[in-house]
Structure formats: C-alpha cells, structure tokens
Amino acid sequence: MTHDIFDNTILCQKCGTKMQKAQLEKNGFLLRAVICPKCSDKIIHPVDEQEYDRYVNLKNKEFKVKMRLVGNSYAVSIPKEIVSFMEEQSRMMDNMVRLCFEEMGRLSLNFGEEEEIKHKELRK
Numbered sequence: 692m693t694h695d696i697f698d699n700t701i702l703c704q705k706c707g708t709k710m711q712k713a714q715l716e717k718n719g720f721l722l723r724a725v726i727c728p729k730c731s732d733k734i735i736h737p738v739d740e741q742e743y744d745r746y747v748n749l750k751n752k753e754f755k756v757k758m759r760l761v762g763n764s765y766a767v768s769i770p771k772e773i774v775s776f777m778e779e780q781s782r783m784m785d786n787m788v789r790l791c792f793e794e795m796g797r798l799s800l801n802f803g804e805e806e807e808i809k810h811k812e813l814r815k
C-alpha cells in the first residue's frame with residue numbers, strides 16, 4: 692500500500708473544519724474525495740480527477756476498426772487504450788466479454804459483471 696495524500700488530515704480552506712473522506716460518483720465513475728461536514732466544500736482526489744478526464748476523453752472518442760474474417764467469425768480489434776484503461780480501473784475481470792446484437796447496425800460488448808445483465812433484462 693502506498694501512502695495516499697488523503698490519509699493526511701485535511702482542513703477545509705473556507706472554515707477550517709476537518710474534512711471527511713467520501714466517494715463521489717460521476718457518470719458511473721467512482722472518485723475519492725474529502726468533504727467538509729460543515730460547509731460541504733469538497734476536494735476530489737487529484738489522481739482520480741485525472742483518471743476521470745482520461746475516461747471522458749476515451750468515452751467520446753470514436754475509433755475506426757477493421758473487420759477481419761477469422762474462420763467462421765469476424766474479428767474486430769479493440770483499441771488497446773480502452774482495454775488498458777478498463778484493466779487499470781479493474782473493470783475487466785477476464786478475457787470473456789458478452790456480445791449482443793442490440794439492433795440493426797449496432798453491437799454491444801459488455802465487460803462488466805452481472806449488474807449490467809440485469810439492466811438488459813429490465814429493458815426487455
């Protein structure tokens with residue numbers, strides 16, 4: 692375990708109250724933060740804030756990938772920067788992904804755990 696800046700006592704800049712650790716969720720992304728219990732001022736962990744920016748950039752990026760015929764299947768390459776990012780965030784458990792023919796012209800790949808399956812079933 693490395694030493695984290697949030698392990699230190701952090702005092703609120705506005706009122707001097709000791710800030711408390713919390714987790715914030717932004718677009719499905721968890722960010723560590725400290726929040727002032729008195730005036731609700733908050734500081735997001737700088738590392739997480741950077742990661743979040745990377746996430747937003749990747750999310751909006753469109754990749755053009757080629758389809759290749761491999762045996763009886765078509766293969767597409769998933770850009771390494773996406774997979775690496777998910778691995779870093781431990782959002783990807785193994786090499787199995789769920790693929791779904793969502794609608795004409797659209798396939799989805801699911802790297803997540805059970806939770807997403809439930810969402811899918813609800814939509815039916």
Ligand SMILES: [Zn+2]
Binds near residue numbers: 704728
């Ligand atoms: Zn405060």
